[in-house]
Structures are given as structure tokens and as C-alpha cells.
Amino acid sequence: MQPSPYTPGEVARSVPGRAQQLAEVDERLSTLIDLGRLVGRIRVDHAARGFGKTSLLREYQRHAAARGATTVWVTAGEEQGLVTQIAAELRRVTDGFGDKTRAALRSRIETLQLSVGGPGIATATGTFHPANNADGDQSGARALEAVIKAATTEVPLVVLIDEIQSADPAGLRTLVYAWQHLQAEGVDVPAAVFAAGLPNAPETIASIVTFSERLAYRPLGPLHRDAEELALIGPARALGVHWSQGAVDRALEIAQGYPYSVQLIADAAWTVAGRPNPGGVIDVGAVERGHIAMQADLDALFRARWAVCSPAERRMLTAMANLGDGPVPRSAIAEALHTGSNQLSTPRARLIDKGLIQPADRGMLEFTIPGFGAFVHNNE
Ligand SMILES: Nc1ncnc2c1ncn2[C@@H]1O[C@H](COP(=O)(O)OP(=O)(O)O)[C@@H](O)[C@H]1O
Ligand SMILES: [Mg+2]
Numbered sequence: 369m370q371p372s373p374y375t376p377g378e379v380a381r382s383v384p385g386r387a388q389q390l391a392e393v394d395e396r397l398s399t400l401i402d403l404g405r406l407v408g409r410i411r412v413d414h415a416a417r418g419f420g421k422t423s424l425l426r427e428y429q430r431h432a433a434a435r436g437a438t439t440v441w442v443t444a445g446e447e448q449g450l451v452t453q454i455a456a457e458l459r460r461v462t463d464g465f466g467d468k469t470r471a472a473l474r475s476r477i478e479t480l481q482l483s484v485g486g487p488g489i490a491t492a493t494g495t496f497h498p499a500n501n502a503d504g505d506q507s508g509a510r511a512l513e514a515v516i517k518a519a520t521t522e523v524p525l526v527v528l529i530d531e532i533q534s535a536d537p538a539g540l541r542t543l544v545y546a547w548q549h550l551q552a553e554g555v556d557v558p559a560a561v562f563a564a565g566l567p568n569a570p571e572t573i574a575s576i577v578t579f580s581e582r583l584a585y586r587p588l589g590p591l592h593r594d595a596e597e598l599a600l601i602g603p604a605r606a607l608g609v610h611w612s613q614g615a616v617d618r619a620l621e622i623a624q625g626y627p628y629s630v631q632l633i634a635d636a637a638w639t640v641a642g643r644p645n646p647g648g649v650i651d652v653g654a655v656e657r658g659h660i661a662m663q664a665d666l667d668a669l670f671r672a673r674w675a676v677c678s679p680a681e682r683r684m685l686t687a688m689a690n691l692g693d694g695p696v697p698r699s700a701i702a703e704a705l706h707t708g709s710n711q712l713s714t715p716r717a718r719l720i721d722k723g724l725i726q727p728a729d730r731g732m733l734e735f736t737i738p739g740f741g742a743f744v745h746n747n748e
Contacts, residue, residue, distance in 0.1 A: 369643045373603035374635035376628065376665065380423035384602070385595025389413065389586065393428050393562065400524045400558050401435050407560035408551045408582075410544070412532060414569045415588035416723040416736035418628030418669070421564035424588065425528050428562050432526040437558075438464075438519070443530045450539025451484045451512055454527060458519055465522055473518040480511035484542060505538060509545030516546065516559050524558035532565040537576045544577045551582070564588075566723040567736060590625030590738070599630050604638070608646030618655045622662075624738035629666065636662040670743040673724055681722075682748075684715045688725070688733065689744035695728035 375381060383390075396407045413421055429439045438461055442453040455477045462470045519525050529535070535543075543561070550557050565572075570585045591599065600619055601611045611619075619637065623629040636658030641650045677685065687704040688696055698716075702709045716733070719725045728734040735741045 370607050370609070370645060371643065372635050372638045373607055374631050374638060376631040376635045379426050380420060380599075380627070380631070382602070383420060383423050383427050384598040385591040386420070386424055386427070386588075389424060389588070390427065390431065392586075394431060396560060396562075397432055397435055397437070397526075400526070400560050401437060404524070404556050404558045406550050406557045408547070409584040410547060410561040410563060410582060411584045411586065412563045412565055412569055412573070413586045413588045414533075414565050414567050416567055416726075418626060418737060419588050419590070420627040421588060422530055423627075425530055425562060425564045429526070429528050432560075437524040437526045439526045439528060441528045441530070444532050444536075444539075445534030449484065450529070450535040451508060451542050452481065452539075454512075454529075454543075455480055455515065458515065462519075469518070469522050472521070473515065476511070476515045476518045480508070480515050483511045484508040484538070505541045505545060508538075508542040509549060512542055512546040513549050516550065517557055520558050525560070527559070527561045529561065529563040530565075532563040533569040533572045534565075540573060540576050544573075544579070544582050547582055548579060567726055568721045568723060571721075591627055591630065592625070593620060596620050596623060596625060596630055599627070600634050603634075604650065609644045609648045609650065612649060612651045614652040615650050615655045618652050622655070622659055626738040628669070629662075629738065632662040632665055633658055666739060667743060670737075670740055673722070673737075673740070674744070674747075676722065677724075678715070678718070680715045681719050684712060684719065685724070685744050686748045688735070689741045689748070693741055695732035695734040697730075697732050701733065 393411070396411070399405050400407055413424060415421055429441060432439050440454060440457040440461060442450070442457055444450050444453070446453055448456075459474065459477055462473050465473065516525065532540075547561065550559070563569075567587075570580075570583075573583060574580050597616055597620065600616055604611055615637065619630075619633045622633050633655065637650050637654045638644070638658075640657040640661065641648065641654040644650065674682070674685075683705060684701060687701045691700055691704065698709050698712065702712055705712070716725070720727070723736055724740065725733050726736050
């Protein structure tokens with residue numbers, strides 16, 4: 369009996385199918401590490417939940433660390449704000465720096481804390497409330513710029529930001545202004561920001577900062593067949609266990625390229641097959657029985673998404689689901705609901721914001737998560 373090597377709901381141990389993303393980031397890391405230059409654009413990989421954003425960002429972090437960069441990881445959305453989160457993490461990693469660098473960095477961080485503040489922070493002279501306006505943002509950006517410079521005097525720095533769509537607007541503005549300044553000055557500051565977020569991240573960020581050219585948005589799609597197959601059979605092979613071809617085919621049909629489902633079906637089949645020893649086989653029967661077991665987990669995810677939808681949003685989802693699996697025209701949804709296309713714009717926008725549907729070609733709409741349409745169809 370061997371424990372499952374699969375990772376449903378956990379950071380993936382490897383990220384097959386993401387070679388292009390990693391190649392692009394590796395190239396940026398060369399700019400950073402070999403040339404000692406700023407990576408001028410903030411990269412944002414975006415997709416619905418379960419597509420592997422956090423796992424990919426962790427892989428970026430491993431690549432950066434392997435090439436000698438200092439890395440700092442934050443999950444945006446905490447109350448203290450994005451910039452304070454970054455500063456706090458930077459403060460933690462300064463322990464590895466030389467005395468002089470550490471002292472310089474710490475004093476810059478203190479200045480930064482004063483200018484961005486958060487909910488009001490205690491100082492020697494009382495409680496300081498930072499200006500909540502464009503001037504405040506600019507001085508915060510200058511202070512953050514100074515921190516980034518101080519942090520990169522010895523080694524290049526990579527800042528990783530997960531869930532960037534949840535960042536506080538002021539923090540995001542400060543970060544993007546700081547990057548704008550660093551870029552404009554043209555001095556060599558070896559720093560980079562790689563981020564991940566939900567599909568609404570580009571729109572959310574565009575509504576907060578004006579210069580979108582500072583950001584490079586990259587949609588993260590489903591896994592191709594070969595990558596999915598690798599994700600299924602690779603971890604088993606390492607434990608001496610074989611997937612039959614029939615089992616692979618059936619599992620891929622079930623997962624539909626959705627990384628979370630790949631892990632769910634693989635893990636469920638592994639368990640049903642009795643957690644095989646070396647020499648064991650996972651056959652199509654195990655996958656079929658695993659399918660039933662995994663459905664509960666997948667339904668739990670879907671139910672949680674459904675629970676946050678308003679009645680109007682639910683009606684729209686139901687109409688879409690009843691129209692079939694693929695992309696559906698807006699007009700067909702409106703017709704099914706006996707309403708005009710304009711009446712749909714609010715629920716449409718909210719559902720896109722929640723990452724449940726996305727625009728497809730030619731004015732059509734589609735579900736973002738494979739299986740969600742079927743769930744809605746069967747449960748309504
Ligand atoms: N490239 C990949 N191949 C196979 N499984 C993956 C891959 N990337 C992520 N996963 C798995 O998919 C699920 C979702 O991954 P996660 O990184 O948490 O996604 P997100 O941050 O987009 O919600 C996890 O179970 C993870 O182990
Ligand atoms: Mg995530």
C-alpha cells in the first residue's frame with residue numbers, strides 16, 4: 369500500500385503543460401539575473417479557480433530561487449494592505465543580508481510604513497494617518513521604490529503576488545507607480561514582480577491604475593492532452609504503478625483539461641485501486657468507481673460557487689447550462705429568459721467578475737470551469 373502521490377486541492381509538485389509560461393518567465397529571469405536589470409512589466413497569469421495559478425507561481429518562485437534571487441511571496445487581500453505585506457515579508461528575508469544592507473533596507477521599510485501606514489500606525493508622536501489621495505500614493509511609491517533599491521543591492525529580488533485581484537486599490541497603485549518610476553529612471557535595479565489572479569484581474573486592475581502597459585496579462589488555459597497524461601501517469605510511474613491506456617483515456621475524458629479535476633480523478637482512482645504497491649495497475653474500473661467518489665468533492669466546489677450567486681445570476685447560469693456545454697450566444701440566453709440582451713449585462717458582469725463565465729468568440733459566453741454547466745443543469 370502506497371499513499372497517493374496526487375495533490376487535489378494542494379500546490380502541485382510539478383506543473384506539466386506549463387512549459388510556455390515557464391520559458392517566458394525564465395527569459396525574464398535572465399534579464400534580471402544575468403543582465404542585472406529591472407523586469408519592467410508586472411506579469412499577471414489569470415484564470416478561474418483550480419487552473420493551477422498558485423502552483424505555477426510557486427514554480428516561478430523555485431526557478432527564481434534556483435538562480436540565486438531573493439524571493440518574497442504574498443497572498444493579496446489581507447487587511448494591512450499589499451505594500452505592508454510586501455514590506456513585512458522583505459523584512460523577514462533581510463536576515464540573510466549583510467549588516468549594512470540590512471540596516472539600510474530596514475530604515476527604508478520604516479519610511480515606507482510611515483507613508484502607506486494602513487489603518488493608522490503608532491509612531492513616537494502619536495498615531496499617523498497617511499494621506500488617502502494621489503499625493504499619498506506618490507510618496508508611497510517613492511518610498512517603495514527606495515525599499516526595492518535597498519533590497520537589490522546584494523542580490524536580485526523577485527516578488528510573487530497571488531490573488532492579485534484582491535489587493536487593496538491603494539496598494540496596487542503604489543506598486544504600479546513604483547514600477548513606473550523604476551522603469552522611467554532607467555537605472556539598473558534587478559527586481560521583478562510575477563502575479564496571479566482570477567479572470568477579472570485585468571479589469572479590476574485597469575479600473576485602479578491608468579497605465580495598463582506596465583502589466584503583462586497572460587490567460588492560463590486548460591491542460592493539453594499530453595500534459596494531462598503526464599500529470600496522471602508520471603507520479604504513478606515514480607512509484608512503480610502503471611495506468612492502463614483505457615484508464616488514462618477515461619480519466620482524461622472526465623477531467624477535460626481542468627487541473628483540479630485531473631488531481632481529483634487520479635487521487636480517487638488511486639484510492640479505489642487499493643493504493644497499489646509497485647507493480648500494481650490502475651485500470652478503467654478503478655477510474656469509473658473513482659469518478660463517483662470524486663464527484664462529491666467537485667460538487668462541493670460547485671455548490672460553494674453557486675451559493676454566492678444572486679437569483680438573477682442563477683437564472684442566467686441555468687439558461688446557459690440548459691443551452692449546452694460549449695459557448696452560447698448572448699441572444700440565445702436572453703431569449704431563453706424572455707428578456708433583452710441589455711437586461712443581462714449586470715448578471716453577466718457579476719458572473720465574469722466571479723470567474724464563473726467568460727466571453728468567448730463572436731459575442732458568446734462560456735463556463736470557465738469544466739463540469740460546472742453540467743452541475744447547474746442537473747441540479748436545477
Ligand atoms: N500543471 C498541472 N498539472 C496537473 N495538476 C495541476 C497543475 N497545476 C495545478 N494542478 C493541480 O490543480 C489544482 C489547482 O491548483 P492551484 O495551483 O491551487 O490552482 P489555482 O491557484 O488556480 O486555484 C491542485 O490540485 C493542483 O495540485
Ligand atoms: Mg490559487
